[in-house]
Amino acid sequence: MSKINSLIRKTLLSSLGVIKIKLEKLEIKEKETAKKIVRLIPNQCPFAREIKLFNFYVGKIPPLCKLNPFYEDLMILRFRALSFLCEIGEDITPYCQ
Incomplete structure (x- = not known):
């Protein structure tokens, strides 16, 4: 049974790694794509x-985003989209609130 659990764990980790790599390599080349990314990922x-x-x-419910394995990658992607919008002269103040 432990071999099956090990295989499942390795498969899951490799799948997560593939998704992380795809998020890193995603190029933002269009204004509308950048705006969609910024709107979809909360600040x-x-x-x-x-x-x-x-x-x-x-009481207080703590933020659970840190449990998301893609949290940092999504924040970096959102930042890259905001940076792209700045470079092309777009006003990003509505997205920073």
């Missing part, structure tokens, strides 16, 4: 929340 983790009950602070 901050959307899962962090404060829990309040009747206006009393109960």
Whole structure:
């Protein structure tokens, strides 16, 4: 059974590596593509929340984005898209809020 688990783990890790490499090599050459990337990838983790009950602070749900194996790669891709938009003279202030 451990050989099967090892094989599954190796397959999963190699698949994740392939996706990470594709994200790294993705070239941004068009304005519309850059805008879509910036709109699709949020600038901050959307899962962090404060829990309040009747206006009393109960607790906080920490950001879970760090658990995503592609979090850093997606943030780098978003930054590259923003950089591309800056280079072509596009105003990026609406995307930075």
